[in-house]
Amino acid sequence: MTATLPAGPETVPTGPARGRAGTRAGALGRRARALYSFLGPSGTIAAAVLAAMLILAVGAGLFAPYDPNQASLLDAYQGPSMAHLLGTDAIGRDVLSRLIYGSRTSLLGPALVIACSTAVGVPLALIGAWYGGLVDAGAARILDLVYALPGLLLAVITAAMFGPGLTPAVVALSIAYVPFLSRVVRAAARQQRVSPYVDALTVQGFGPWRIGARHILRNIAPMVLGQSAVAFGYALLDLAGLSYLGLAVQAPTADWGVMVSDQDSMLRGHLLPVLVPGLLVVVCVMALTVLGARIAGERPERHPLWNRRGKRAGAE
Amino acid sequence: MSAEALSVRALTKVFRVADAKGRRAEFTAVNDVSFALEPAGSLGIVGESGSGKTTVARMLVGLEPATSGTMTVLGQDRSQPARKAADRRERARQMQVVFQDPYTSLDPSQTIGSAVEEVLRAHSALTGPARTARLTDLMDQVGLDTRQTAARPRELSGGQRQRAAIARALAADPKVLILDEAVSALDVSIQAQVLNLLSDIRAATGIAYVLISHDLAVVRQLCDTVLVMRKGEIVERGDCANVLDHPEQEYTRVLRASVPVAGWKPLTSARQAEPS
Numbered sequence: 001m002t003a004t005l006p007a008g009p010e011t012v013p014t015g016p017a018r019g020r021a022g023t024r025a026g027a028l029g030r031r032a033r034a035l036y037s038f039l040g041p042s043g044t045i046a047a048a049v050l051a052a053m054l055i056l057a058v059g060a061g062l063f064a065p066y067d068p069n070q071a072s073l074l075d076a077y078q079g080p081s082m083a084h085l086l087g088t089d090a091i092g093r094d095v096l097s098r099l100i101y102g103s104r105t106s107l108l109g110p111a112l113v114i115a116c117s118t119a120v121g122v123p124l125a126l127i128g129a130w131y132g133g134l135v136d137a138g139a140a141r142i143l144d145l146v147y148a149l150p151g152l153l154l155a156v157i158t159a160a161m162f163g164p165g166l167t168p169a170v171v172a173l174s175i176a177y178v179p180f181l182s183r184v185v186r187a188a189a190r191q192q193r194v195s196p197y198v199d200a201l202t203v204q205g206f207g208p209w210r211i212g213a214r215h216i217l218r219n220i221a222p223m224v225l226g227q228s229a230v231a232f233g234y235a236l237l238d239l240a241g242l243s244y245l246g247l248a249v250q251a252p253t254a255d256w257g258v259m260v261s262d263q264d265s266m267l268r269g270h271l272l273p274v275l276v277p278g279l280l281v282v283v284c285v286m287a288l289t290v291l292g293a294r295i296a297g298e299r300p301e302r303h304p305l306w307n308r309r310g311k312r313a314g315a316e
Numbered sequence: 317m318s319a320e321a322l323s324v325r326a327l328t329k330v331f332r333v334a335d336a337k338g339r340r341a342e343f344t345a346v347n348d349v350s351f352a353l354e355p356a357g358s359l360g361i362v363g364e365s366g367s368g369k370t371t372v373a374r375m376l377v378g379l380e381p382a383t384s385g386t387m388t389v390l391g392q393d394r395s396q397p398a399r400k401a402a403d404r405r406e407r408a409r410q411m412q413v414v415f416q417d418p419y420t421s422l423d424p425s426q427t428i429g430s431a432v433e434e435v436l437r438a439h440s441a442l443t444g445p446a447r448t449a450r451l452t453d454l455m456d457q458v459g460l461d462t463r464q465t466a467a468r469p470r471e472l473s474g475g476q477r478q479r480a481a482i483a484r485a486l487a488a489d490p491k492v493l494i495l496d497e498a499v500s501a502l503d504v505s506i507q508a509q510v511l512n513l514l515s516d517i518r519a520a521t522g523i524a525y526v527l528i529s530h531d532l533a534v535v536r537q538l539c540d541t542v543l544v545m546r547k548g549e550i551v552e553r554g555d556c557a558n559v560l561d562h563p564e565q566e567y568t569r570v571l572r573a574s575v576p577v578a579g580w581k582p583l584t585s586a587r588q589a590e591p592s
Contacts, residue, residue: 196421200481203377204435204488205408207401215423 043294046287053284057103066094068101068254077270089273090264099277102254106281109170109248110235114228116174121182122224126212128182129189140186143179151176151238159247166239169248173238177231184227188220226296233288240281256281320388321492321524322353322376322411327385329371329548345371347548349385355491356522360535360556362571363545369528372545373496376526377413378404390491409439412485416497418477422469428480429455429465435487450487457520458483458513475506479513486517494526499534511537532575536560544568 036044056063065085075092078084086095124143128136155172162168192198193216201211217224242248243257251258256277265273327349335341346368353359361369374380376387378397386395389410398404415421422431432454436447455465458479469477478498485493495514499507515538518525529535535542535556542559544552544567552565563569 196415196417197423199379200413200415200421200484201423202379203408203413204484205401205405205438207404215426218425219423 039291039294042290046290046294049283049287050291053103053107053280056100057107060100060104064094064097064100066097068093068098069252070094077265077268080272086276087270087272089259089262090268090270095259095273095276098254098259098273099256099280102256102259102277103280105166105249105253106236106240106256107284109166109239110232112170113173113177113235113239114232116170117177117181117231118224118228120174121178121180122185122217124178125182125186126189126216129186129193129216130208130212132190132193136186139182143182146175147179147183149176152241155238155242156245156247159242164247164250166249169239169242173235177235180231180234181224181227185220185224188223189216192216192219223296226292226294229288229292229295231292233285233292236288237281237285319354320352321355321357321390322526323386323388324352324372324376325350325386325388327372327375327387328383329368329375329380330383345548346375349545349548349550351543351550351553353492353524353526356518356524357541358518358525358527358539360539360542361526361528361545362530362532362535362542364530364571366547367545368548369545370496371548373413373494373526373528376494377411378407405438408490409488410490411492411494412488412490413494413496414478414481414485414498417501418474418481419469419501421481422477422484424469427466427468428460428472428483431480432465432484432487435484439488454483454487457486457517473506474502475510478502478506478510482510482513482517486521486523490523492524492526494528496528497530498527500529500531507534514538532560532572544571 039047070093072088072092075084075088076090078088078092080087084094084096086099089095089098124139128139151173154176155169158168158172159165189212198211198216201215239248240255240257240260243255244261246261249255249258259277260274260281262274265271327346328344329346331343331345333341333343349368349372351359361372363369371380375382376389376394378394381397382395386393388394389407392410394407398407422428426434429451433447433451436442436450440447440450442450451465455461460476460479460483464472464476464480469480472480478501482498499510502510511534514525517523525538527535527538539556541554542556543550544559544563544565546567552559552563552568559568560572563572
């Protein structure tokens with residue numbers, strides 16, 4: 001629906017030729033440096049931590065020394081050793097392996113939440129910002145209503161209605177996080193909406209969908225990404241909390257929230273199986289918040305994601 | 317079919333506003349404005365801030381619905397907002413606009429080249445190398461080199477950005493171009509360059525201009541005929557040199573006397589508005 005005119009075959013590179021100067025390695029180095037100068041030291045550390053988590057989660061089978069659910073009562077409550085780097089839990093499962101496998105559910109849950117709430121919240125924000133008036137006011141009031149309900153409460157209600165599990169918790173939190181994303185995005189989109197470049201594009205005959213998706217969204221994308229990262233952290237915390245309460249991920253499954261709820265270990269003064277997953281949650285949330293703030297704070301045209309040249313053309 | 321490039325009859329715009337006490341009130345920004353512009357003509361609209369000139373421009377290009385009156389461009393009525401995408405595109409090919417502020421009228425995250433190409437892609441049947449050639453032509457026409465074409469607006473000066481905005485407007489190959497204070501934000505030397513550029517383009521392509529400005533010198537340089545607007549109404553009209561040199565209306569005289577020149581003193585009464 002973006003093009004009403006017959007668009008020809010797009011085989012020929014269009015636009016000004018972008019010189020790919022230098023070797024591949026040189027270009028990669030430049031990209032890395034651009035990324036570092038964009039993220040800053042704290043952002044780079046945060047990104048590295050998250051990247052490491054992601055690699056561990058994806059390659060859990062490769063990195064985990066044991067099966068996360070392999071119980072061995074003889075090995076229960078062992079301290080750290082060469083065989084079990086972080087010791088074992090109440091039924092002798094390897095804590096490190098459970099942490100590594102647990103990162104899968106612990107990261108997948110919030111990822112689903114953020115994907116859903118972004119998919120709903122961002123279009124809602126764009127539509128409100130574009131049309132303004134009653135449409136905008138209506139959307140804003142509905143979002144206020146949702147915002148008034150704490151996400152955790154919504155999740156508890158859902159669990160009570162549909163039974164505990166990851167899916168109802170994710171659905172509940174997805175709904176609860178829509179306003180969190182939508183409000184901020186709406187404000188930014190509104191700013192773009194009234195800027196003259198949108199008028200210029202309108203006069204060029206481009207429709208709202210095209211301008212919204214190709215221009216406004218592009219300009220607010222870093223902000224959306226940043227807000228999503230921060231929301232990801234919160235959702236991670238919420239889901240861990242719900243799993244701790246036994247309302248999301250269920251006990252035998254390796255999950256950070258489930259691991260924190262292992263009270264037996266706590267009562268026996270055996271803290272490692274409980275503290276380490278808790279610490280991981282905290283580290284993840286902190287890294288996401290730092291990274292999110294860093295991404296959102298930058299001006300879109302400076303963003304290394306789409307400013308690939310990274311150098312200036314001379315001005316008069 | 318009318319022979320006129322642009323014809324406006326009894327155009328009126330009433331805004332609903334809140335008065336000092338917060339009650340609903342009406343404000344007539346443009347009142348019963350009529351004018352016409354022949355193909356390849358050049359019309360200036362002058363007036364102080366708030367005289368309704370920009371509202372006229374915004375109605376013409378469809379950014380603001382008219383309260384009443386008719387607007388016809390190239391013989392086609394556009395008094396009602398375009399409903400279909402095809403209508404929008406067709407109107408875009410008839411008339412384009414260049415806005416005042418070159419700092420905000422270009423998408424900050426898009427390179428100049430891709431902004432112009434996006435328009436070419438939407439409005440011309442050109443593809444592949446032909447489109448690239450047309451892009452190069454347009455950029456040559458406004459005097460931007462390949463490096464500036466590949467740059468984002470942030471990396472360019474005000475004059476360069478305004479040239480880019482002109483190139484983007486011309487990419488739709490319009491028959492009428494509205495220049496809404498298009499050189500007001502530029503400094504004097506760049507202003508002269510852009511005005512010369514606009515003169516050259518008009519000579520080369522036979523495009524018609526509607527130049528909206530508060531700057532009489534700019535209007536004098538580019539326009540054949542001129543309208544003087546005040547409080548939403550046309551108070552004087554006619555041949556550009558004639559109106560500006562021998563204004564009949566007090567208001568035009570005051571406007572003229574407000575232009576600072578060597579030895580100029582701020583005007584305190586209309587008596588002092590005698591040409592020196």
